[in-house]
Amino acid sequence: MRIAILSDVHANREAFDVVLEAARERGTDQLVLLGDLVGYGPDPVYMVEKAADLVDQGALCIMGNHDEAVALNRGDMTENARVASRWTRERLAPVHVDFLARLPLSLQSEDRLYVHASAERPGKWLYIRDVDAADRCLSSSKSRFIFCGHTHIPALYYALPGRRPIHFKPLDNVAVPFSILSRHLVIVGAVGQPRDGNPAACFALVDTERHEVSMIRVPYDHEETARKIAAFGLPAWLGMRLKIGR
Template identity: 45%
Template structure:
């Protein structure tokens, strides 16, 4: 079974639609949606409806910090751009869409796979996995062989051996990576709707559960149209500009 791992869509309908089309062409049969479906971007309603549609067909979806903020209200620690986007997003979603977001779980375990937005050690705290230290803490917090999470907007892969030896690397696009059975693995597929690694193409990954293989994907999309929606909504210009720069 090929599972598309999609995270941090951030109300970017153009990127999400392009990734879904690409995933279907790769033979994907299931989806894991790793949170932050809203915030920053200009089309939250379409994105939430599409996520809900996929969940109704069996996909996994977990709550991100922006999803929680749109339902519960922004926190004092949010940057001004993020806070303004959260408030605007809340005003654009109907009660059913807000209820869908409010009922998302913080994490989901299926077989030997853990799906969570930020990390396994404190899903509700939304602490970032910024490097090997946080990745190892997350891997030690679960017995699952595979952990898939988002929150960080750059693709990354970490592993932990049975002897406690840790490793990490930045994956190359489209290269199939065998996930060896004597290790635990933590995958961050990168952001679908707001990549921050200098490449504006949408990020996602494909996990082949039968072959225990992983590949990271990049998909070009109409970022100009996504930026235009942000500007039309009256949201901060920086949120539009960063889409075009991948930052």
Template identity: 55%
Template sequence: MRIAVLADIHANREALDAVRAAVAAEAPDAIVIAGDIVGYGPDPAYAVEVAAQYAAGGAQVVLGNHDQAVRQEDHGMTEAARDAIHWTRDQLSGEHRAFLAGLPLTVADEDRLYVHASADAPGRWHYVRDAQAAARSFDATGAHLIICGHTHVPAMFYARVGHPPVAFRPLDDQPAPLIATRRHLVVAGSVGQPRDGNSAACFALIDLEQRCVTMRRVPYDAERTARKVLAAGLPPALATRLVSGR
């Protein structure tokens, strides 16, 4: 079974379309959207509609903090994030809002758990950036494979009983192993706002038969999206971030 994981789309139409084409070419058995469909970017309605189409086709979709903030103020957000969410609310129809409001915080599928942020208290939106945070996720669930987003930086963590997790930075477009004797946590990077120094969109391709994860990078016209961010009156820093990948 092969699973494509799209996290942190953030209303970036150009990145999403590029990733959709790459995913279609891969023809995975399942698709997961790991939260933050909206926020930051200039095309929230389009992003929600694409996510809803995927969901109608059987994709698993979980709630992200920016998705939740459409209906419930998040006081932990940065000023730029809050400004973008206030703008986003005016771009969404009742149908768009209802779709986001109906998303679950987590989805369990066999021995896998899909969640936007950390598996421990997922609605508090903790980041999984290091081994200590990964350990809290592992302790919160018996799932053998945890898949999340939220940090915008691709990462993996390996764990075995009685030992702390080990962090691993997967190389772009290179398979990283899923070891039979370990549990794993995969942070899928970001489709719409990468922050690892590479502006190309990122999605994770998980192959359960070959036991590997590949962080697929997909170039797109980030400068076009940046111009749309500025034209919408969104914070300029959000445009800069797209081009720099940070």
């Protein structure tokens, strides 16, 4: 089975559409959305409605911190995020907000746990930026595989029984084998707002038969997304960072 795992779309229609097409071209059997459907980007209505349709077709979808902020009208975020969250909520209908509010914080599928931030207190939106955070995440679940987003930077951590995880930086579009002896934590990068210096959209493609994962990079028209961000009066930095991948 091939599983396409997408995170942090952030209402970026241009990025999402090309990633979805790339996933389909690769014969994906299962689609997983790891949250932050909205926030920052200019197409929240499109994204929520698209996600709802995909869930009806069998996709899995969980909540991210920006989804929660919009659904619960929370303001404990950075200034740019707060402005975008308020703008997003003003454009969503009650049915859209209800969809976001009903998303689960995590989902289990066989030996795979899906969570937006960390398995360690999922609703606290903790970042996994180092081995210590990865160790706490893995220690909070017995799943062999944990998949998450939130940092917007792709990464892998391998953990042998009784040992601390080892960090591995995956290469773009190069398959990485899973170890039979290890547990794995996979941070899948970001579709709609990459922050690893590469502006191309990123998603993870897992092949359960070949026992491997690839971080697939897909260029998209980030200039068009930035144009819409500016046209809607959203903070200029939200468009600029799409161009530089930061």
